[in-house]
Amino acid sequence: QQQVKQSPQSLIVQKGGISIINCAYENTAFDYFPWYQQFPGKGPALLIAIRPDVSEKKEGRFTISFNKSAKQFSLHIMDSQPGDSATYFCAATEFSYNTDKLIFGTGTRLQVFP
Amino acid sequence: KAGVTQTPRYLIKTRGQQVTLSCSPISGHRSVSWYQQTPGQGLQFLFEYFSETQRNKGNFPGRFSGRQFSNSRSEMNVSTLELGDSALYLCASSPRMDGSQETQYFGPGTRLLVL
Numbered sequence: 001q002q003q004v005k006q007s008p009q010s011l012i013v014q015k016g017g018i019s020i021i022n023c024a025y026e027n028t029a030f031d032y033f034p035w036y037q038q039f040p041g042k043g044p045a046l047l048i049a050i051r052p053d054v055s056e057k058k059e060g061r062f063t064i065s066f067n068k069s070a071k072q073f074s075l076h077i078m079d080s081q082p083g084d085s086a087t088y089f090c091a092a093t094e095f096s097y098n099t100d101k102l103i104f105g106t107g108t109r110l111q112v113f114p
Numbered sequence: 115k116a117g118v119t120q121t122p123r124y125l126i127k128t129r130g131q132q133v134t135l136s137c138s139p140i141s142g143h144r145s146v147s148w149y150q151q152t153p154g155q156g157l158q159f160l161f162e163y164f165s166e167t168q169r170n171k172g173n174f175p176g177r178f179s180g181r182q183f184s185n186s187r188s189e190m191n192v193s194t195l196e197l198g199d200s201a202l203y204l205c206a207s208s209p210r211m212d213g214s215q216e217t218q219y220f221g222p223g224t225r226l227l228v229l
Contacts, residue, residue, distance in 0.1 A: 034217070043118075043204050043220035044157070089157060100147050100208055100218055101170050104157035 002027060004092050006105025013112050019077040021108045023090035026071065030092040034102070035064065035075050038087045047088070048075070080112045116141065118207050118221035126227045132193040135224045139186050139207030146188040147218065148180060151202040160203075163188055192226075200228045 005024045013019045023033075032051055036044035050057045050064040050073065057064045063076040077084055090105040119138045127133050139146050148160040159172040163182035180190040186207070192199055202225050206218040 036220075041222075043206075043222045045220065046217045049217070099170050100145050100162050100206070101159050101172075102147070102149075102157075102206075102218065103159070104149075106156045 002103055004090060004103050004105045006090050006108060008108060009106070010109045011111070013080045013110065015080065015082060015112055015114045017080050017112075019080045019084070019110055019112070020074060021088055021090070021110075022072065022074045023105050024070075024072045025092050025103075027092070027094070027103075028071070029094045030103075032093050032095040033064070033066065033073050034091050034093075035062075036089045036091060036104075038089065038107075044089060077110075080110075082112045082114055085110055085112050118205055118219055120203075120205050120221040120224050122224060123222065124225050124227075126229065127195050128229050129195055129197060131195050132191065133195060133226060134189055134191045135203055135205075135226075137188045137190075137205030137207075137221060139188070139205075140219055143207035143209050143219075144186055145208045145218075146182055146186060147206045147208075148188070148190050149204045149206065150174075151204055151223070152200075157204070160190065195228045197228050200226060202226075 034049035035047045037047045038044045048059045048062045052068050061078045066073045088108045091102040093102050121136045145164045147162040149157050151157045161171045161180050162169050166182045177193045182188045202223040204223045205221045208218045
């Protein structure tokens with residue numbers, strides 16, 4: 001029940017295209033859902049995050065769509081650029097239970113070709 | 115503001131040895147968490163500390179331990195190293211003030227290789 005399932009494992013997108021990564025969870029106590037971007041040799045960096053009281057959040061070219069009833073959330077990268085090539089992780093945590101413990105998805109390796 | 119720093123960045127040890135990794139959180143951050151990242155298991159939670167108290171612990175053997183000091187700096191220790199402990203160990207910090215949700219900021223990690 002603590003798992004976060006992420007798909008696809010890898011994604012190849014043409015420059016200017018839309019990249020979509022999906023995640024699903026079971027634990028209804030999760031109340032904060034961040035997405036992290038990781039480049040080789042670096043630690044994960046927060047990209048965008050959402051709470052379950054909203055269905056969508058947009059920051060620049062990055063959008064999170066959240067479906068509470070289906071227990072699914074997804075990351076959309078519009079106008080994908082070669083610089084977006086990285087590994088993306090979705091995560092979830094039970095913030096209201098006074099913990100910072102993040103449960104991560106398995107990661108999606110995104111490659112954007114010019 | 116300086117980010118989360120981790121030392122050392124790279125470490126090579128042999129089986130049976132022990133290792134101590136250090137993490138300095140962002141100034142003012144009181145919560146520190148540790149994660150292990152491997153190609154096979156992904157990012158897995160080790161433990162978290164807040165105000166020198168361990169709040170939560172992941173599903174790792176007792177060989178993995180940690181602590182947090184009064185200045186919020188944290189260390190993790192792995193005793194009797196095994197080959198499978200080879201991984202990138204990541205530290206993350208967050209302010210955790212006034213009950214507000216804050217982003218966890220990750221350090222660059224310590225890459226441990228056990229031979």
